[in-house]
Amino acid sequence: DTGVSQDPRHKITKRGQNVTFRCDPISEHNRLYWYRQTLGQGPEFLTYFQNEAQLEKSRLLSDRFSAERPKGSFSTLEIQRTEQGDSAMYLCASSINLASTDTQYFGPGTRLTVL
Amino acid sequence: GDSVTQMEGPVTLSEEAFLTINCTYTATGYPSLFWYVQYPGEGLQLLLKATKADDKGSNKGFEATYRKETTSFHLEKGSVQVSDSAVYFCALRNSGYALNFGKGTSLLVTP
Numbered sequence: 001d002t003g004v005s006q007d008p009r010h011k012i013t014k015r016g017q018n019v020t021f022r023c024d025p026i027s028e029h030n031r032l033y034w035y036r037q038t039l040g041q042g043p044e045f046l047t048y049f050q051n052e053a054q055l056e057k058s059r060l061l062s063d064r065f066s067a068e069r070p071k072g073s074f075s076t077l078e079i080q081r082t083e084q085g086d087s088a089m090y091l092c093a094s095s096i097n098l099a100s101t102d103t104q105y106f107g108p109g110t111r112l113t114v115l
Numbered sequence: 116g117d118s119v120t121q122m123e124g125p126v127t128l129s130e131e132a133f134l135t136i137n138c139t140y141t142a143t144g145y146p147s148l149f150w151y152v153q154y155p156g157e158g159l160q161l162l163l164k165a166t167k168a169d170d171k172g173s174n175k176g177f178e179a180t181y182r183k184e185t186t187s188f189h190l191e192k193g194s195v196q197v198s199d200s201a202v203y204f205c206a207l208r209n210s211g212y213a214l215n216f217g218k219g220t221s222l223l224v225t226p
Binding site: 042044109 | 119157161206214216219
């Protein structure tokens, strides 16, 4: 169990550019989540996958945001035409669907700064 | 909609002091409740959880009891250590899959 990993850990970009983040969940975890955390706030839910299917999306996920999880393994989150308001920590979490528990395990996050 | 309210921080305590971080929630139905902790420079870690009323979650000396009558899930520890300095987040999960977090409470424990 190597934990949830995210890449890159930090990303600085200019307004209007596109960025893509990657999340590798704990192996055999069939559920994957993306959250966004801004300074002084708790994480806010963005989207959820069960295997390769995207089952839930927050209204925070504007049409500039897209997430994929091909083959039900790693996931990518892309932000197109970035805005300064997109600056935040993007967190990925994974869990396994067991009857007794469904604990979400978080990765270290990708910190995005939009200049 | 569902929401979680935590006490404002930062909280500063001396080592071996008693800790309480208040958390109340608003939700329909019977949510599961969680405390996550974020140590400096690290990711969020689950500290403890409770899935039904009157359940007590406990871990590493921390405890929290799910009180449906007061819609609360206060975090307590009898004797804090410097290594407990971190940001603590209360969260709930209701009928969906998403965790709904509070704003977090920063704890600083001084020697």
